Amino acid sequence: MQRRHFLQTGSALGAMGMVSGCASIGGGSGPKVVVIGGGYSGATAAKYLRMWSEHQIQVTLVEPNSAFISCPISNLVIGGSKTIADITTPYDNLTKRHGVKVIKDRVNTIDADKRIVKLAGGTELSYDRLIVSPGVDFMWETLPGMNRAGAKEQVMHAWKAGEQTLTLRKQLEAMPDGGVFAMSRPALTSVPARWPTTSPRPSPRARC
Numbered sequence: 001m002q003r004r005h006f007l008q009t010g011s012a013l014g015a016m017g018m019v020s021g022c023a024s025i026g027g028g029s030g031p032k033v034v035v036i037g038g039g040y041s042g043a044t045a046a047k048y049l050r051m052w053s054e055h056q057i058q059v060t061l062v063e064p065n066s067a068f069i070s071c072p073i074s075n076l077v078i079g080g081s082k083t084i085a086d087i088t089t090p091y092d093n094l095t096k097r098h099g100v101k102v103i104k105d106r107v108n109t110i111d112a113d114k115r116i117v118k119l120a121g122g123t124e125l126s127y128d129r130l131i132v133s134p135g136v137d138f139m140w141e142t143l144p145g146m147n148r149a150g151a152k153e154q155v156m157h158a159w160k161a162g163e164q165t166l167t168l169r170k171q172l173e174a175m176p177d178g179g180v181f182a183m184s185r186p187a188l189t190s191v192p193a194r195w196p197t198t199s200p201r202p203s204p205r206a207r208c
């Protein structure tokens, strides 16, 4: 979508008076956009909505983590050429630089008819437009063995950069010379994850 379209959409939303009276999500009376998830897609959308609307659109990002940790370059942490701090960016930057309101919480439900999202902490946010970008997650119940106590702490997927990345790095460092490292990629036809068709399948770690 081009910048001009964003501005037109923002003006149209404002003209329609689509500002409702749930919990306030920041000052002003411009149209409200709520973004669920602060990964690459959600954080980028939040930033450019603010920039391209010239701050006319109020943007609230809901994300349970305090900082964004990049998945793509986490391979460099496993390889030892970067630290986890190098690939971590606090969400504060979105607020300071672009005026995005960031709420550290998780969205539990979406009421599309009333245009309200409910957060785990109990807050309700009204919106005029909603961007849903929660990424993918594991369906552990479909992986026999991984549900056993301690399994998740021993077998690292490291698909979510952070603790998993660091633990995998430590495991590799602790390997004796000549040790065995087993790596497996799920069959593409039966990936046990909620995987949107537009997202790359979980192969990057298998290539590193």
Ligand SMILES: Cc1cc2nc3c(=O)[nH]c(=O)nc-3n(C[C@H](O)[C@H](O)[C@H](O)COP(=O)(O)OP(=O)(O)OC[C@H]3O[C@@H](n4cnc5c(N)ncnc54)[C@H](O)[C@@H]3O)c2cc1C
Pocket (backbone or CB within 6 Å): 036, 037, 038, 039, 040, 041, 042, 062, 063, 064, 065, 071, 072, 073, 074, 075, 105, 106, 107, 108, 133, 134, 135, 136, 158, 159, 160, 199, 200, 204, 205
């Ligand atoms: C090791 C690795 C290497 C990769 N390398 C590349 C690469 O080289 N190039 C490339 O293009 N892609 C690469 N990818 C893929 C890329 O990282 C993903 O496609 C991308 O991160 C997806 O972004 P996203 O915003 O859709 O989801 P995510 O990055 O998964 O972000 C989703 C966010 O939503 C939040 N969330 C989830 N549920 C809720 C909820 N209920 N309420 C609020 N927030 C919620 C999560 O906390 C998370 O922060 C790689 C991935 C991995 C794992």
